Amino acid sequence: xxxxxxxxxxxxxxxxxxxxxxxxxxxxxxxxxxxxxxxxxxxxxxxxxxxxxxxxxxxxxxxxxxxxxxxxxxxxxxxxxxxxxxxxxxxxxxxxxxxxxxxxxxxxxxxxxxxxxxxxxxxxxxxxxxxxxxxxxxxxxxxxxxxxxxxxxxxxxxxxxxxxxxxxxxxxxxxxxxxxxxxxxxxxxxxxxxxxxxxxxxxxxxxxxxxxxxxxxxxxxxxxxxxxxxxxxxxxxxxxxxxxxxxxxxxxxxxxxxxxxxxxxxxxxxxxxxxxxxxxxxxxxxxxxxxxxxxxxxxxxxxxxxxxxxxxxxxxxxxxxxxxxxxxxxxxxxxxxxxxxxxxxxxxxxxxxxxxxxxxxxxxxxxxxxxxxxxxxxxxxxxxxxxxxxxxxxxxxxxxxxxxxxxxxxxxxxxxxxxxxxxxxxxxxxxxxxxxxxxxxxxxxxxxxxxxxxxxxxxxxx
Amino acid sequence: xxxxxxxxxxxxxxxxxxxxxxxxxxxxxxxxxxxxxxxxxxxxxxxxxxxxxxxxxxxxxxxxxxxxxxxxxxxxxxxxxxxxxxxxxxxxxxxxxxxxxxxxxxxxxxxxxxxxxxxxxxxxxxxxxxxxxxxxxxxxxxxxxxxxxxxxxxxxxxxxxxxxxxxxxxxxxxxxxxxxxxxxxxxxxxxxxxxxxxxxxxxxxxxxxxxxxxxxxxxxxxxxxxxxxxxxxxxxxxxxxxxxxxxxxxxxxxxxxxxxxxxxxxxxxxxxxxxxxxxxxxxxxxxxxxxxxxxxxxxxxxxxxxxxxxxxxxxxxxxxxxxxxxxxxxxxxxxxxxxxxxxxxxxxxxxxxxxxxxxxxxxxxxxxxxxxxxxxxxxxxxxxxxxxxxxxxxxxxxxxxxxxxxxxxxxxxxxxxxxxxxxxxxxxxxxxxxxxxxxxxxxxxxxxxxxxxxxxxxxxxx
Numbered sequence: 015x016x017x018x019x020x021x022x023x024x025x026x027x028x029x030x031x032x033x034x035x036x037x038x039x040x041x042x043x044x045x046x047x048x049x050x051x052x053x054x055x056x057x058x059x060x061x062x063x064x065x066x067x068x069x070x071x072x073x074x075x076x077x078x079x080x081x082x083x084x085x086x087x088x089x090x091x092x093x094x095x096x097x098x099x100x101x102x103x104x105x106x107x108x109x110x111x112x113x114x115x116x117x118x119x120x121x122x123x124x125x126x127x128x129x130x131x132x133x134x135x136x137x138x139x140x141x142x143x144x145x146x147x148x149x150x151x152x153x154x155x156x157x158x159x160x161x162x163x164x165x166x167x168x169x170x171x172x173x174x175x176x177x178x179x180x181x182x183x184x185x186x187x188x189x190x191x192x193x194x195x196x197x198x199x200x201x202x203x204x205x206x207x208x209x210x211x212x213x214x215x216x217x218x219x220x221x222x223x224x225x226x227x228x229x230x231x232x233x234x235x236x237x238x239x240x241x242x243x244x245x246x247x248x249x250x251x252x253x254x255x256x257x258x259x260x261x262x263x264x265x266x267x268x269x270x271x272x273x274x275x276x277x278x279x280x281x282x283x284x285x286x287x288x289x290x291x292x293x294x295x296x297x298x299x300x301x302x303x304x305x306x307x308x309x310x311x312x313x314x315x316x317x318x319x320x321x322x323x324x325x326x327x328x329x330x331x332x333x334x335x336x337x338x339x340x341x342x343x344x345x346x347x348x349x350x351x352x353x354x355x356x357x358x359x360x361x362x363x364x365x366x367x368x369x370x371x372x373x374x375x376x377x378x379x380x381x382x383x384x385x386x387x388x389x390x391x392x393x394x395x396x397x398x399x400x401x402x403x404x405x406x407x408x409x410x411x412x413x414x415x416x417x418x419x420x421x422x423x424x425x426x427x428x429x430x431x432x433x434x435x436x437x438x439x440x441x442x443x444x445x446x447x448x449x450x451x452x453x454x455x456x457x458x459x460x461x462x463x464x465x466x467x468x469x470x471x472x473x474x475x476x
Numbered sequence: 477x478x479x480x481x482x483x484x485x486x487x488x489x490x491x492x493x494x495x496x497x498x499x500x501x502x503x504x505x506x507x508x509x510x511x512x513x514x515x516x517x518x519x520x521x522x523x524x525x526x527x528x529x530x531x532x533x534x535x536x537x538x539x540x541x542x543x544x545x546x547x548x549x550x551x552x553x554x555x556x557x558x559x560x561x562x563x564x565x566x567x568x569x570x571x572x573x574x575x576x577x578x579x580x581x582x583x584x585x586x587x588x589x590x591x592x593x594x595x596x597x598x599x600x601x602x603x604x605x606x607x608x609x610x611x612x613x614x615x616x617x618x619x620x621x622x623x624x625x626x627x628x629x630x631x632x633x634x635x636x637x638x639x640x641x642x643x644x645x646x647x648x649x650x651x652x653x654x655x656x657x658x659x660x661x662x663x664x665x666x667x668x669x670x671x672x673x674x675x676x677x678x679x680x681x682x683x684x685x686x687x688x689x690x691x692x693x694x695x696x697x698x699x700x701x702x703x704x705x706x707x708x709x710x711x712x713x714x715x716x717x718x719x720x721x722x723x724x725x726x727x728x729x730x731x732x733x734x735x736x737x738x739x740x741x742x743x744x745x746x747x748x749x750x751x752x753x754x755x756x757x758x759x760x761x762x763x764x765x766x767x768x769x770x771x772x773x774x775x776x777x778x779x780x781x782x783x784x785x786x787x788x789x790x791x792x793x794x795x796x797x798x799x800x801x802x803x804x805x806x807x808x809x810x811x812x813x814x815x816x817x818x819x820x821x822x823x824x825x826x827x828x829x830x831x832x833x834x835x836x837x838x839x840x841x842x843x844x845x846x847x848x849x850x851x852x853x854x855x856x857x858x859x860x861x862x863x864x865x866x867x868x869x870x871x872x873x874x875x876x877x878x879x880x881x882x883x884x885x886x887x888x889x890x891x892x893x894x895x896x897x898x899x900x901x902x903x904x905x906x907x908x909x910x911x912x913x914x915x916x917x918x919x920x921x922x923x924x925x926x927x928x929x930x931x932x933x934x935x936x937x938x
Contacts (some may be wrong), residue, residue, distance in 0.1 A: 017549050086887040087479050087562070088854045099550070117579065119854040121893070161851050181643070187903060188850050333684050389623050392550045398503035431583065431893045434646035441649060467778050
């Protein structure tokens, strides 16, 4: 039995896979303030043109520059592992594989896109990047990438995570990053929110507004903004996860998995694992592909498919996506990376098409799954990752009930060593089950009604 | 070029290597309170007999039970990596390899012995282990091992680390461990010290006393004590590191390294990497083997070779080792794992023989090395590990000066994600260079003079 399936450095994928080349209906274009589709050059104050080109590309395969691979080799190819100890514990006929993205320097999948983003910005002559971070995974990853590539890095960290995770800030500082709590007083967006909600726990939406504002208002023009999820080029960079996994499964004679699972906040780790397999599903393969979100922030399972801003201050274009509304203030659950009101338009389109079948799980079940993981596989997972593990356990139990030897593949998006306060809250009985109350969805409706309704384009057959 | 040298699961070492079979003069036997060598059965209240047998064994190869391997496979074999990015930065002709022990669930090399110790105790019918921890690496490792094997675990954590690293305690709790600050009021040893030094930062010596006291006073007889370093059987279990490294170097056609480096507190990670190569040195190979310690706790470089207790309350037998005195209270440096007054008798004997050539490095140089590592290799190392990196950088620079293509191998004993407060202190300028003042060594002399002088047995030729 293979517990660890390793890929040699020379077999690392040399191209990213762009699902937009194969989707029956690619996502609808973002809309500008005038309601018309935005033109690429309108994004130029925010992103460098080389990344904007990737953002709008429909080319199936995009070369990964050698200089980027040279950095990724620090931890990639990442191991594919078989969770034999969890299998034994569950006494399931299912085979459980997981892609271990926790082994990167920043401890999650995030450096897979932080590195190319920093590299393309540097190529374009940019000197400084701004960004937001929720749980801190993304901020650490970008600080790491900027350090190696030689850019300044400014991170707006959602207040609740900033307070719960003091060591995340230090981690960014070790890599030379400058991290402040959001909302901050450094930006107009931050000051406006603080005036309205002085005690706010913050949100990714607000932090994004602050980071964009600092990028576009830099008079030198040498600052750009970097986003760790949601956008097409971020999904693109993360496909290296699924491409490696596919090569690794093939190397041990496994066929395509029956079930693919990833936790989904903005969608990037889920997309990174699942998109290369979504292509197989479009071509007829029978794969169940499950993005998992918290019941406290049920974007894919309960929010409408709508046009909405990616940030709270409405600085981004309108994106066609599932959204709880850009003014949604998610409850302070510990899976900070899953507290986002929207989700990637590409993932949204896959859900519209029925290619992906989302699921919401309560945080209590997720922490129970995390403790089961710690006592079987031995590792401590990120609170976000626990959602993927909880769904995996559900599916492994179902396979046992059905007596079927299914193959499950999930993304182990990050470790939880910097997120132990969440475990503490759970173990000391301070957490309770939490599903978003219905009345919050009325607020969502009110927030979204000002915007155009996206056309639902569903082929429903691939 | 090979950046990652992986070893297949089927090639994992199946026996531990016991250097005592090959040392020209094995360490002198421990002495009991009467000054006579202790008999194995005298240790029975503290350790299970199966581990005591390993402690006194002179058998060269000792089989690793399959059940133990089944647990180690979670992260072993560990990768051997080439630090190409550091090499480039230093522009050195030296080839720098390191064994990555940071990838274990507890984040260090410590589970390599925690797992066998828990397993042998369980086999012997023991239900509960007590231990001490400095930086928290060992306590986490034993909690992890006990969780997987089904034992209770009680950890006395040195007060300064307990306060500096609140998340270490949570980490142990995730694995079901019970962690208290030492000195505690739970033991007589702890209460005595608290009365004398109410504001003490604690020390490993005190914490060991507390853990032993709780083990030997359990009326059920089902509790034993577990030590994470110093003892022969701990060194034995750690040799899997060096055995793997040797197989990995061989797999890429590298000969024996010219220089081997490890940080040394109690000596276990250093011994684990170096002992299998020390055998080659005894057989004539030209290898420089360097244990690195902090100038703040210079056991091997400035303390006498003496008989001393392993703990502050004098509960352990007298061990023949370099020692700063069992009542030594090390300054509160951030490399908690290197704040021990003594060091393994086996390592001590190697130093006596000239097989190992110790070096002390100041914490400022070590943190500078850690930041160099973070900006080149990208990973954040443990403060202990930074001592090995600092020595590696010294040797790589020397190789450059000499124009020699030397091969350096060091042990990357753990990551620093739980130790960021030390980085914080350094980056904010709160740390200063610190070498132990000479007058402290007078205290050492006074502490040790009551004990028999060990005979210095030095062959000096191997």
